[in-house]
Amino acid sequence: MTNKITFIGAGNMASAIIGGLIDSGVTPADITATAPRESELDTIRTRLNIQTQTDNNAAASQADVLVLAVKPQIMRDVCEALSDTVKQRNPLVISIAAGLDAATIDQWLGGDNAVVRCMPNTPSLVGRGASGLYANARVSDAQRDVATHLMEAVGIVEWVEEEALLDAVTAVSGSAPAYFFLMLEAMEDAAVKLGLPADTARRLAIQTALGAATMAQQSDKDPATLKQNVMSPGGTTEQAIQHMEDAQLRTTIADAMQACAKRAQAMSKELSGH
Numbered sequence: 001m002t003n004k005i006t007f008i009g010a011g012n013m014a015s016a017i018i019g020g021l022i023d024s025g026v027t028p029a030d031i032t033a034t035a036p037r038e039s040e041l042d043t044i045r046t047r048l049n050i051q052t053q054t055d056n057n058a059a060a061s062q063a064d065v066l067v068l069a070v071k072p073q074i075m076r077d078v079c080e081a082l083s084d085t086v087k088q089r090n091p092l093v094i095s096i097a098a099g100l101d102a103a104t105i106d107q108w109l110g111g112d113n114a115v116v117r118c119m120p121n122t123p124s125l126v127g128r129g130a131s132g133l134y135a136n137a138r139v140s141d142a143q144r145d146v147a148t149h150l151m152e153a154v155g156i157v158e159w160v161e162e163e164a165l166l167d168a169v170t171a172v173s174g175s176a177p178a179y180f181f182l183m184l185e186a187m188e189d190a191a192v193k194l195g196l197p198a199d200t201a202r203r204l205a206i207q208t209a210l211g212a213a214t215m216a217q218q219s220d221k222d223p224a225t226l227k228q229n230v231m232s233p234g235g236t237t238e239q240a241i242q243h244m245e246d247a248q249l250r251t252t253i254a255d256a257m258q259a260c261a262k263r264a265q266a267m268s269k270e271l272s273g274h
């Protein structure tokens with residue numbers, strides 16, 4: 001990819017994506033990241049050998065792709081201050097901010113922009129991310145490919161054709177690393193109650209999660225079948241799964257994901273002001 005890419009914001013998500021891009025062969029000199037403080041930029045420049053800037057407009061004036069990676073609460077100020085530069089340069093804009101719709105980002109940037117909205121997740125930090133992407137009508141097929149390439153540097157990419165579906169993406173992948181971390185916490189606690197040392201329990205639970213996810217990814221069998229394959233009739237797993245079913249774990253998960261998607265919708269209204 002020969003495009004010049006500018007990241008507005010150089011925090012966790014931006015540095016994860018930049019690291020992935022460099023690993024996938026993008027020339028570090030083609031990447032610029034911005035942040036208000038030199039001290040933060042020093043770290044990322046030394047580590048990744050990219051260009052850095054404290055002036056967002058100077059960085060955006062070079063960009064073919066402009067990735068907006070600041071917190072949603074400051075996005076309005078950041079976008080409005082970039083609007084003149086963006087009008088002149090006309091880059092592909094990719095926003096990774098949670099809860100801000102493409103039309104709002106476009107409006108804050110002055111209108112008529114090609115905007116891709118992306119919902120990534122934190123496993124992007126280790127190259128195992130899952131991102132949902134939505135493009136507004138101004139995004140060309142070539143620009144879609146650029147956005148796909150960019151986010152595939154840190155994981156898998158799934159496009160949605162209706163923006164509202166990004167709320168479902170938030171529920172199933174954006175927020176979902178936390179569900180699995182909760183499961184790991186609970187399993188470790190329970191194993192300690194059964195007598196195992198905490199560090200042993202943690203290692204076993206983490207490896208099991210990794211193994212189960214890898215099997216689910218590599219097998220041609222669906223998760224229900226893989227689950228059934230662990231459950232010997234009259235055996236131990238059957239007892240555990242029956243307990244989870246009786247306790248309505250599926251309903252709990254469905255309700256939690258509904259609450260997550262609902263909050264994504266509400267955040268969008270709060271942040272965009274409509």
Ligand SMILES: NC(=O)C1=CN([C@@H]2O[C@H](COP(=O)(O)OP(=O)(O)OC[C@H]3O[C@@H](n4cnc5c(N)ncnc54)[C@H](O)[C@@H]3O)[C@@H](O)[C@H]2O)C=CC1
Pocket residue numbers: 008009010011012013014034035036037040056069070071072074078096097098119120121122174
């Ligand atoms: N952490 C997560 O699980 C997910 C985060 N996101 C989104 O990613 C975005 C970034 O999140 P993180 O990287 O976790 O945050 P972070 O706090 O690590 O990074 C934010 C960056 O913005 C910089 N910044 C602050 N003011 C700025 C300004 N005026 N101009 C330029 N840069 C400025 C900060 O110095 C920092 O480098 C957020 O919009 C968040 O909603 C999306 C999905 C998942």
Ligand SMILES: O=C(O)[C@@H]1CCC=N1
Pocket residue numbers: 098170174175
């Ligand atoms: O909890 C949040 O609001 C953000 C969005 C997805 C993950 N973290």
